[in-house]
Amino acid sequence: xxxxxxxxxxxxxxxxxxxxxxxxxxxxxxxxxxxxxxxxxxxxxxxxxxxxxxxxxxxxxxxxxxxxxxxxxxxxxxxxxxxxxxxxxxxxxxxxxxxxxxxxxxxxxxxxxxxxxxxxxxxxxxxxxxxxxxxxxxxxxxxxxxxxxxxxxxxxxxxxxxxxxxxxxxxxxxxxxxxxxxxxxxxxxxxxxxxxxxxxxxxxxxxxxxxxxxxxxxxxxxxxxxxxxxxxxxxxxxxxxxxxxxxxxxxxxxxxxxxxxxxxxxxxxxxxxxxxxxxxxxxxxxxxxxxxxxxxxxxxxxxxxxxxxxxxxxxxxxxxxxxxxxxxxxxxxxxxxxxxxxxxxxxxxxxxxxxxxxxxxxxxxxxxxxxxxxxxxxxxxxxxxxxxxxxxxxxxxxxxxxxxxxxxxxxx
Ligand code: PMT
Numbered sequence: 105x106x107x108x109x110x111x112x113x114x115x116x117x118x119x120x121x122x123x124x125x126x127x128x129x130x131x132x133x134x135x136x137x138x139x140x141x142x143x144x145x146x147x148x149x150x151x152x153x154x155x156x157x158x159x160x161x162x163x164x165x166x167x168x169x170x171x172x173x174x175x176x177x178x179x180x181x182x183x184x185x186x187x188x189x190x191x192x193x194x195x196x197x198x199x200x201x202x203x204x205x206x207x208x209x210x211x212x213x214x215x216x217x218x219x220x221x222x223x224x225x226x227x228x229x230x231x232x233x234x235x236x237x238x239x240x241x242x243x244x245x246x247x248x249x250x251x252x253x254x255x256x257x258x259x260x261x262x263x264x265x266x267x268x269x270x271x272x273x274x275x276x277x278x279x280x281x282x283x284x285x286x287x288x289x290x291x292x293x294x295x296x297x298x299x300x301x302x303x304x305x306x307x308x309x310x311x312x313x314x315x316x317x318x319x320x321x322x323x324x325x326x327x328x329x330x331x332x333x334x335x336x337x338x339x340x341x342x343x344x345x346x347x348x349x350x351x352x353x354x355x356x357x358x359x360x361x362x363x364x365x366x367x368x369x370x371x372x373x374x375x376x377x378x379x380x381x382x383x384x385x386x387x388x389x390x391x392x393x394x395x396x397x398x399x400x401x402x403x404x405x406x407x408x409x410x411x412x413x414x415x416x417x418x419x420x421x422x423x424x425x426x427x428x429x430x431x432x433x434x435x436x437x438x439x440x441x442x443x444x445x446x447x448x449x450x451x452x453x454x455x456x457x458x459x460x461x462x463x464x465x466x467x468x469x470x471x472x473x474x475x476x477x478x479x480x481x482x483x484x485x486x487x488x489x490x491x492x493x494x495x496x497x498x499x500x501x502x503x504x505x506x507x508x509x510x511x512x513x514x515x516x
Contacts, residue, residue, distance in 0.1 A: 108281065110288045112140030115359075117190035117224075119215045120160065122150020123197040124265045125231035125274035130155060132196060132277040133163040139281070144190065145169065148202070148215045172214040182478070187218035188499075191359060192284060195219070197231030197274045200242050206254070207245035227255045227287060229280050234270030257283035299343025300510035306344045307382045307434070308336040309389035309422060311351035314367045317414060318400040322367075325390045326475040329353030331440075332388035334502035336361045339384065342506050347379040351389055369395065369419035376422055384509055385434040387423040387460075390442065390475070395419050427459035436512055437461050438505070442468040442475075448483060448490065455485055462486050464505065484508065 116136060120129045133143050145160045146169045157168045169186060187193065195202060195215075202215060206228075211217040219226060228249070236242055237259060250256060258275030275283070310332020314322040333355050336348040340360035348361045349372055357363040364375040369391045376385070394416035404412050423439040439460040441451035444467070451465030465483040468474045472481070481495040484505070493504065 107289070108139050108285050110285055111136070111281070113142075114140075114192065114288060115142045115144070115190045116284070117144050117146065117186065117193045117218065117222075118164075119146045119148070119193065119195040119198075119202075119219065120151040120155065121148045121195065121197055121199040121202040121215065122153055123199050123231045123274070124154060125197040125229075126151050126154035128274055128277055129196050130159055130163055132194075132280055133160070135277050135281055136284075137163070144186070146186070146215050146218060148213060150199070150201075169214055172217055183214060183217050184221050184497075187222035188224065189356060190222075190224055192287065193219060193222055193224055193226045194229070194280065194284065195226065196229035196280055198228035199230075200232045200236045200239070200245075203228065203230065203242060203245045203249065207248045225253070225255065225287060225291070227257060227280075227283060229257050229275050229283075230259045230272075231274030232259070232272050233266055234264060234268050234272040237272040238270070255283070255287060299341075300514065301339060301384075301506075302343035304344045304383040304513060305379075305381065306336075306339045306346045306384035306386065306509075307349065307376055307379045307426075308332055308339065308346060308361075308386045309349045309351075309372060309376065309391070310336065311353040311355075312390050313351045313369045313372060313392045313419075315369065315392045315395035315419070316367075316399040317396050318402065318404045320403055323392055323394075323396065324352075325392065327351070327353075327390035328476045329355050330476075330478065331480060331498045331501065332386075333358050334499045335386050335388055335505060338499070338502035338506035339386075339509065341503075342510050344384065347382070349375040349379065349389070351391075368392075369422065373420050373422045373425060376426060380432045380434070382434045383513070384436050384438070385426045386438045386505075386509075387426070388440050388464075389422075391422055392419055421458065423460055424458045427461075429459075436509060438509070439463045441465040444469045448485070451483065451485055452490075462508075464501075 120126050136143050143164045144166050145164050160168045205216045211220050259271050260273045261271045262273045311329035312325045312327040314324050316322050336346045337358035340346045346361040348363045366372045366375050397415040397417040427437045437460040441454045441463050443450045447465050447467050451463050455463040463485045466474050480498050480501045484491045
């Protein structure tokens with residue numbers, strides 16, 4: 105049996121398609137969770153004829169995602185996020201129908217869509233009648249998927265529910281778990297050499313800061329952390345060791361990053377300085393420029409004397425501090441500029457004032473959705489010119505920025 109210790113803390117998105125073997129997936133969920141794996145499930149329409157959504161929900165202790173067109177599901181967890189916020193996608197049982205749709209690149213239900221949209225490894229556990237498995241179409245689909253990197257466990261040979269004998273039985277839950285553990289172990293031992301940012305350390309700031317007024321109230325802003333977290337993940341994907349210093353967000357920690365959670369600007373600065381030395385610093389956080397001078401350590405009361413006056417005092421500037429020349433200055437310091445007008449002019453001036461190397465300018469005027477939204481339209485301002493990128497998902501902005509960082513270090 106493979107070593108299952110590697111499974112603790114991993115996130116699996118389990119796609120349950122419609123086959124009699126779906127009942128084994130319930131046991132699979134239970135056994136994965138016993139090993140510390142977080143399991144989130146997508147149940148196809150046909151899958152729901154074999155196992156009930158309630159059973160899956162009870163075992164995963166999470167929402168069961170079923171419908172591509174569910175407004176509630178989409179607003180809580182878009183299908184792209186669903187497919188990315190996992191370390192591995194497991195399809196069990198993988199029916200002939202779903203394998204065919206995966207091979208054809210179809211996106212006609214939630215299961216097929218997440219499988220098409222994912223950037224994570226996919227493991228399938230085929231289960232079907234022996235003739236269906238041996239059919240040239242299924243064999244060709246499976247071969248095509250494997251040539252694209254999809255991994256397979258089973259099917260096993262034996263008596264089938266339809267009383268025929270041969271290969272087609274879904275692998276047993278423990279065999280699937282062994283295959284999952286082996287896949288993660290392979291990943292952990294894959295040398296990172298060859299990735300362009302291997303050996304580089306990046307510090308990334310993300311999210312808002314919360315500046316206390318009293319023990320229960322604070323000053324904050326609308327940053328969700330989506331842009332900063334995506335940048336941390338993108339740099340890690342290119343091999344960098346990433347320290348993400350994050351203000352309070354509702355996002356999960358990105359895979360492969362070491363995350364320091366802070367609340368205030370002063371804590372963010374201390375965490376960034378503690379993380380040095382670094383080759384790269386990217387300041388995507390929306391840091392409060394001011395904090396309350398002498399925040400109360402007791403809850404402010406309505407005592408009839410009218411509203412309290414809040415005196416503000418300036419917070420340290422993290423970007424300017426990291427950019428200051430000196431031995432500890434990261435080689436490449438990238439700031440962001442959140443502007444509501446004259447974006448390029450203000451951002452260019454900000455680059456000079458703060459002393460960073462590059463600045464990523466974005467328009468945060470009302471209606472742009474830049475704060476909190478999923479897309480961003482940015483301009484990358486460097487000493488030698490400005491590139492204006494089209495509107496794209498924040499993940500794509502992050503990938504492109506990480507590639508630019510990698511190119512910068514390529515010759516060094
Ligand atoms: O989090 P999201 O919802 O995904 O939204 C992304 C974003 C809009 C927050 C992000 O793209 C962005 O623009 N981040 C910078 C926000 C900001 O505070 O901009 P600024 O123009 O006020 O500050 C300029 C730079 O100085 C930024 O790099 C900021 O991190 C940094 N700064 C600001 C103040 C301060 N006290 N310390 C700093 O380091």
